[in-house]
Amino acid sequence: AQTVTQSQPEMSVQEAETVTLSCTYDTSESDYYLFWYKQPPSRQMILVIRQEAYKQQNATENRFSVNFQKAAKSFSLKISDSQLGDAAMYFCAYRTYNNNDMRFGAGTRLTVKP
Amino acid sequence: KAGVTQTPRYLIKTRGQQVTLSCSPISGHRSVSWYQQTPGQGLQFLFEYFSETQRNKGNFPGRFSGRQFSNSRSEMNVSTLELGDSALYLCASSFEQPYNEQFFGPGTRLTVL
Numbered sequence: 001a002q003t004v005t006q007s008q009p010e011m012s013v014q015e016a017e018t019v020t021l022s023c024t025y026d027t028s029e030s031d032y033y034l035f036w037y038k039q040p041p042s043r044q045m046i047l048v049i050r051q052e053a054y055k056q057q058n059a060t061e062n063r064f065s066v067n068f069q070k071a072a073k074s075f076s077l078k079i080s081d082s083q084l085g086d087a088a089m090y091f092c093a094y095r096t097y098n099n100n101d102m103r104f105g106a107g108t109r110l111t112v113k114p
Numbered sequence: 115k116a117g118v119t120q121t122p123r124y125l126i127k128t129r130g131q132q133v134t135l136s137c138s139p140i141s142g143h144r145s146v147s148w149y150q151q152t153p154g155q156g157l158q159f160l161f162e163y164f165s166e167t168q169r170n171k172g173n174f175p176g177r178f179s180g181r182q183f184s185n186s187r188s189e190m191n192v193s194t195l196e197l198g199d200s201a202l203y204l205c206a207s208s209f210e211q212p213y214n215e216q217f218f219g220p221g222t223r224l225t226v227l
Contacts (some may be wrong), residue, residue: 043220044218044219045218047216101170102159
């Protein structure tokens with residue numbers, strides 16, 4: 001079974017600084033997707049960034065980038081120039097190509113200090 | 115384009131009752147997935163419907179069921195409610211493969227007393 005582990009229950013960052021959230025996963029599949037979702041206090045989950053496993057290049061979306069290490073099964077999220085609006089729960093998620101059964105990590109609560 | 119909508123947003127039930135939650139996907143999306151979110155178990159996949167057929171199912175008891183209509187709207191039903199069913203129930207919709215992004219609704223907060 002595929003599992004996703006987020007070892008940091010809480011993280012804190014100063015506004016305008018950079019923070020990295022960790023995620024590891026376990027799978028025997030070779031093709032899959034990885035995601036980072038953000039869940040602000042209003043509870044609506046929003047996709048932050050995604051990575052296809054076959055792509056060696058790390059995904060980037062504005063201030064958000066990932067460090068995807070396929071061999072190590074690691075998928076960390078870097079948030080640059082942190083803003084107050086980045087405060088939220090961040091979930092790492094995994095799914096295979098052919099299955100919409102998404103597996104989520106336990107989440108990391110990110111606090112941004114002004 | 116309107117996002118995923120879920121109704122009702124909040125619900126209070128007592129043990130033994132049953133409940134039906136509704137999800138309207140984004141227009142054009144044919145896949146609807148349901149998740150249960152609790153502080154203890156986190157986010158867990160319940161099931162996915164595509165073209166009115168259940169395509170995937172998570173590890174939940176048979177008290178949890180769902181269906182999808184021809185317009186892609188989906189409902190999930192929980193019978194014989196237990197205290198442990200108190201949770202935020204999230205619905206997510208997506209296009210068929212290879213479009214893989216799931217868009218989530220705001221959720222239905224179910225409290226079982």
